[in-house]
Amino acid sequence: MEKRKVKWNGWGYEDEEYPKDKAKKITEILSGFLGLSKDDFSPSITLDKIKIEPPKLNIEELQKKLKNSQVTSDKYERVLHSSGKSYKNLIRLRKGKVKKFPEAVIYIKDKREIETILEWCEKNKVACVPYGGGTSVVGGVDVEDIEKPVITCDLTELNRVISADEKSLTAKVEAGVRGPHLEEQLRKFRMALRHYPQSFMLSTLGGWIASRSAGHFSSRYGKIEEMIQSIEVITPKGVIRNFDVPATACGPDIPHLFAGSEGTLGIIVSATVKCHRIPTKKFSTSFVFPDFQSACEAARIIIQSEINPPLLRILDEREFMISSLVSGGTFNGGSLLLLGFEADEENEKAVEAEFEKSKEICQKLGGKEEGKRKLDDWKNEYFEQPYLRDILMDFCIVVDTLETATNWSNLMKLYDKVKSAIENAIFSRTLGGVSCRVTHVYTSGASLYFSFFAKSKKDEEEELWWEIKKSASDAISEGGGTISHHHGVGRDHKKWAEIELKDSLTLLKGIKEFLDPHKILNPGAIFD
């Protein structure tokens, strides 16, 4: 079976694109609003235009040491693996600005060979970048600023469910498995992980763990770090594993140390995940609230009543308007709260009671049930969204998302501060817009997920993007939010992560120094 090729300069597979009719509609709307002209059309260069030097490292020597894993210096592979999919990564690739590429890409077929690779890297002063789905939107992968020559370890061929324990609802899984393939394999054992980040189609279990990812249903099932029972990581100091039990008091937690390590402490090769039965029943509806604040208040009361809807999202007024516009619905103001529960025969009644109670809370707090929105269709729209960016980039439109989390008592203040910061950054320079949704809720607070777009002059996109991103990040940092709730730090957030981590950075760097004394693992990401 031929491997589906991933786009080197955009989101998703090469044989996919954003639905044409939708794309047309959106560009028409934006064209009117932003005043686009033909001069703005600015498509990506093609692969053949990218200049790339032949590798200087002795790749043959490395290949000889590996029995199963495959080393390649193919141009497409080297370009694809030069970065993830942050706005900065893509705009630079599309314009041919990227000058550094990995010397070679190794498709790992045997986890034990990673030790050989790391040794070789240490000996030859070569950096090693682990690569899963390559979908980081914050610069988690970006070889450009790495001083050493780089080789990339692509994990996606380590993609099996090694074993499954139906009775305990757990499965030991290789880290390179992508979302759909993982769920497909688990289904055979009547289990589901139900971790659906927006990158699900491409991103991998290892990548989710490395970046502390959250998914569509995380408000109930938790972030990825809460789904991991044990982990296996290959580091320059050897293999690290922890004992596979539901809970323990035998020392500190190992999976939580590698969750969020972004490839800098070791290469995650497998994990035992805690699964769920496959839900067969859905309960969903939506409520329109007078404003974002009252919708957030309803969400707070629901979650603090110990009710955990897998889906609880809130679109602020602007996001609700855009969403209505695109879907062709009417918009009469207000903020939209989406509510979704899932169950099977066994727990249907209990879940239904939670659903009813949640609806009651929404009504009590001023929500009007709209209910028309078919939440079962979330998948298409949700997974489609990232593809839109490529279309907009063709028209010099800077477009990105960023996210944070804070306590309930600070939520509206942070929301106002970040929204204002983004608006000021955009409107002092050009036209554009910003909207926000709440994507995950906790008893103590919630995450805020901002989307923005702004019209740029040709070839000034990166600068404009950075001005907006910087303003937003300053506002998050000063406003008491975390610099990332589920995208990670990468390179884009590093400056603010250093502020946020200030009282633990010494410790984290100490751990880095211990595990990777030659600093070969993903240098330049979160820890140096």
Added chain:
Amino acid sequence: MEKRKVKWNGWGYEDEEYPKDKAKKITEILSGFLGLSKDDFSPSITLDKIKIEPPKLNIEELQKKLKNSQVTSDKYERVLHSSGKSYKNLIRLRKGKVKKFPEAVIYIKDKREIETILEWCEKNKVACVPYGGGTSVVGGVDVEDIEKPVITCDLTELNRVISADEKSLTAKVEAGVRGPHLEEQLRKFRMALRHYPQSFMLSTLGGWIASRSAGHFSSRYGKIEEMIQSIEVITPKGVIRNFDVPATACGPDIPHLFAGSEGTLGIIVSATVKCHRIPTKKFSTSFVFPDFQSACEAARIIIQSEINPPLLRILDEREFMISSLVSGGTFNGGSLLLLGFEADEENEKAVEAEFEKSKEICQKLGGKEEGKRKLDDWKNEYFEQPYLRDILMDFCIVVDTLETATNWSNLMKLYDKVKSAIENAIFSRTLGGVSCRVTHVYTSGASLYFSFFAKSKKDEEEELWWEIKKSASDAISEGGGTISHHHGVGRDHKKWAEIELKDSLTLLKGIKEFLDPHKILNPGAIFD
């Protein structure tokens, strides 16, 4: 207000004891079964019989460096702080076998002074042992084998709720607060933590975190490490804190690194805890199952239906029999499953539906509702239990509990293996018994909590205890259970923890070496 004194040679406060009528009944029952005689009576020595050298360290010098914290070399304080409350600790104290005591005890009144103390310890090659409730039952505190002279930092005067955020249901709390005082302070803000380990009356927030404690309601609310949003720890490398947000993807999780560190990586001085609204409604009942296995199966189905009862305990046949005997109830065989939910006005209906569904599952799986047991009375019996040990020790009865956790698919195998190991260890030497209960359930597995007693010859208790403990621990370790689900490692479990941690011990020791290069913090516990 005079401080209530804690027993130096037993459980609890000096003005407390196990209810006399119950004690009489139990000793009568055991007397018949074990053949106790007057010769077996073997009470503890009194404090004046303990020989203790005056401190050799220059305590005055240390006191001068501290403005607020109070250094004492009082005999009672030194003896009390020499260890926690493991069986080994108590039997040795009662018999006057303990030869080493801390040189001094410092009641910390200002967290900043801990840095001064750690510096002084490093300079003078003195070990520093953090001390909370002093309730470790696995040797978490035990100065006997520490080579360096020891000073103990008692944290219990750092016991305030520093701030509370009612809207976010969080509170920043000093680590030395004991359970009842914490809940009392939180109640003023209409919040509750609802973490009820059996040591609740004495143990402290910092101790819970250091040992990865679990409480009576943990099946729903999680172990202590899941209740912590941020933490502040003073280490020889400086103060470590993490950013206080509900969730983050900004680097690895810091609280999870100190949870389970047992005082070896730093001294926990405060934490922000995630609380709950105060429940006002209770739903509880009990079911008798034909056997332990079928009761466990019901528990598995309930929790895997995503229903999380705060209370789901199962008494095996032996434990059910003993419990019936002591409470004066009838016992007709079988295994008892206790079920308890709690709610307030807001979520009453949803919780009731969970309760009804759980009952339905129990019935379907062969449980007969007994329902007579008043689960509201759990507190008295639950908190009373540890006091019983002192009474039995007076009669040369070795008595202890030990616990583990494993996946559902391994639960019955592990149960049989550990029970047999304990029975063999006892019956090849003497008379006694063992019983078991399931105390915490997870979607992937459950914990097993064993209680055993055995008649010893006078002055051979420690050896007999160790033979039984060793057999049980070998069985747990070989049987795929964790050596501790919620008591911690301390010194009693160290041998098996080293096996369990084998593939992460290098890393953990590396972290220890980084944070505490002079090895002054609680030497001999979990990491050396």
